[in-house]
Every structure is written in C-alpha cells, then in structure tokens.
Amino acid sequence: MTQIYWMLELIPESVLLWLYYTALTAGIIMLAASWLVKWFPGISNYKLPIQLAGVVLTAGSLYLLGGYSTEVMWRDKVKDLEAKVKLAEEQSTEKNVEIQEKIVTKTTVIKEKGKTQIEYVDRVITQDKEVIKYIEQCPVPKAIIDAHNAAAEMNKAAEGKK
Amino acid sequence: MKYLAIFLTTLLVACSTPVPVKPKFPEAPQVLKDKCEQLRKIEGDRVAITEMLKVVIHNYTLYYECSTKVEGWQEWYNTQKKIYESVK
Numbered sequence: 001m002t003q004i005y006w007m008l009e010l011i012p013e014s015v016l017l018w019l020y021y022t023a024l025t026a027g028i029i030m031l032a033a034s035w036l037v038k039w040f041p042g043i044s045n046y047k048l049p050i051q052l053a054g055v056v057l058t059a060g061s062l063y064l065l066g067g068y069s070t071e072v073m074w075r076d077k078v079k080d081l082e083a084k085v086k087l088a089e090e091q092s093t094e095k096n097v098e099i100q101e102k103i104v105t106k107t108t109v110i111k112e113k114g115k116t117q118i119e120y121v122d123r124v125i126t127q128d129k130e131v132i133k134y135i136e137q138c139p140v141p142k143a144i145i146d147a148h149n150a151a152a153e154m155n156k157a158a159e160g161k162k
Numbered sequence: 163m164k165y166l167a168i169f170l171t172t173l174l175v176a177c178s179t180p181v182p183v184k185p186k187f188p189e190a191p192q193v194l195k196d197k198c199e200q201l202r203k204i205e206g207d208r209v210a211i212t213e214m215l216k217v218v219i220h221n222y223t224l225y226y227e228c229s230t231k232v233e234g235w236q237e238w239y240n241t242q243k244k245i246y247e248s249v250k
Contacts, residue, residue, distance in 0.1 A: 054219050055166070081183040084249045092188040095241045100191035103234045107193075107227050114223030126212050135210040145204045148214070152201035152221065 020065045027057030034045075185249050188242050194235055198228035 008016060031054035037047050125131055201221045204214055 052166075078183055081249070085183060085185045088245045089188075091245050092242060094227050095245070096189070096191045096238070098212055099234055099238050100193050101240070102232055102237075103191070103193045107229045110223055110226045110230065115218060117219045117223075119225070121212055121216055121219065122240075125215070127232045133213065135212060136240075139208040140211055142207055145207075145209055145214070148217075149203040152203050157198075 016068065020061050020068065023057050023061035024065065026058075027054050027061055030054030031058060185246060188245075190238055191234070194231055196231075198231065199224050201225075212221060 011019075030050050033039050034054055035052035037044050037050060126135070201224055202217050204217050206213075
C-alpha cells in the first residue's frame with residue numbers, strides 16, 4: 001500500500017484530485033444508469049456490469065479521496081508540530097543562555113564576596129590585639145580540627161556506602 | 163457482489179498513524195553540568211583560629227556556589243518542562 005501512495009505522490013495533486021472526482025462522478029452516473037437501464041429493453045442485459053463498474057468506481061474513488069484527505073490532514077499536523085518543535089528549541093536555547101548567564105554572574109559575585117571576606121580576616125581580624133593573643137596562645141585543638149575535617153568529608157562516607 | 167462489498171469495506175477501514183515528529187531532549191548549560199567542588203579541610207596540627215575561620219569562609223563560598231547550581235537545575239527543569247508541554 002505504501003508503494004501505491006508513493007507512486008501517487010509523483011502525480012501532481014491537482015491532476016490526482018481531478019482524476020478522483022471524475023471517477024466518483026462516473027461511478028455515481030453508472031450507478032444511476034444501472035437503475036435506469038431496466039426501462040430500456042435493448043440494454044437491460046448490461047445492468048449488472050454497469051452496476052458493478054459503478055460500485056467499484058464509486059467505492060474506489062471515495063477510498064482514494066479519503067486517503068488523500070487524511071494525507072493532507074497529517075501533512076498539516078506534521079507541519080504544525082514541526083513549527084512548534086522549532087519554536088520550542090529556540091525558546092529552550094534562549095532560556096539556556098539566560099540561565100547560564102545568571103549562574104555565572106551569581107557564582108562570580110559569591111566568589112568575590114568569599115575572597116573579600118578572607119581578605120578582611122587577613123587585613124582586619126588578624127590585626128586585632130585580642131585576636132593576636134588568641135593566635136599566639138590558643139591554637140585550635142586537634143580534636144576540633146579533626147571534627148571539622150570529618151564533617152567536610154561526609155559525602156565521601158556516603159559515596160562509600162553506595 | 164457480497165464478497166466485493168466486504169472487500170471494499172475492509173479497504174475503507176481507516177488506519178491511525180502517529181505524527182513522526184519528536185522534540186529533541188534539550189541540552190543543559192555546561193555551567194550546571196560541572197561538579198561541585200569538595201569542601202576544604204584544615205591542614206596541620208597547630209592551626210590558628212583565623213586560619214580555621216578562613217577555611218570555614220572558603221567552604222561557605224563553595225556551598226553557595228553549589229546551591230546556585232542546584233537552583234539553576236531547578237529553574238532549567240521547570241522552564242524546559244513548560245516549553246516541552248507547549249509542544250502538543
């Protein structure tokens with residue numbers, strides 16, 4: 001069936017439509033004629049072939065017209081969806097750039113703030129007499145350092161348990 | 163005639179075809195894909211309180227950098243979901 005449709009696609013649409021409608025009209029005329037022939041004694045013997053040809057032509061052309069309409073409907077849907085997908089991809093790219101810029105800006109500000117804070121510790125806090133006394137006389141006990149370091153590596157323990 | 167009618171009816175049965183168009187899975191920004199840095203440890207046995215404070219500040223900085231990325235992922239997901247749902 002696909003091959004038939006592929007072959008039909010090679011014929012221009014206007015020619016195809018013309019063919020379908022001509023076949024449909026011919027089919028309907030033949031069906032009507034098959035009823036009328038009984039009043040004409042000379043040709044009444046041809047009733048069955050005319051009726052048969054009428055049915056085949058009408059049904060065949062209706063089938064092909066239906067197929068054509070469905071094909072057109074699907075093509076429209078595909079076109080519509082392709083346009084929507086294209087628009088979505090553009091929006092997605094735009095948003096990605098927006099998010100990337102936002103994250104980079106925020107990260108830069110955070111890094112700068114952190115740096116400033118550390119510089120403040122070096123420049124001001126370490127010059128404080130009270131603090132100097134602490135630095136010289138009270139080093140941080142090893143237990144506290146170990147507890148801090150263990151907390152800093154909590155994720156490693158979680159990774160080990162996977 | 164009866165068989166012909168059945169044959170034609172069979173031919174007239176409609177087929178359903180899915181539309182062969184699928185949206186591509188969106189690529190996340192590179193900055194979101196970078197891993198968060200490991201927190202810094204305090205080195206040495208005799209450490210001044212100010213040195214410890216500097217490590218703590220550094221770790222806070224790392225935390226906020228990482229939380230910014232998480233917020234970025236959340237925003238990325240919500241935005242992409244909205245965009246994906248608009249394609250129907």
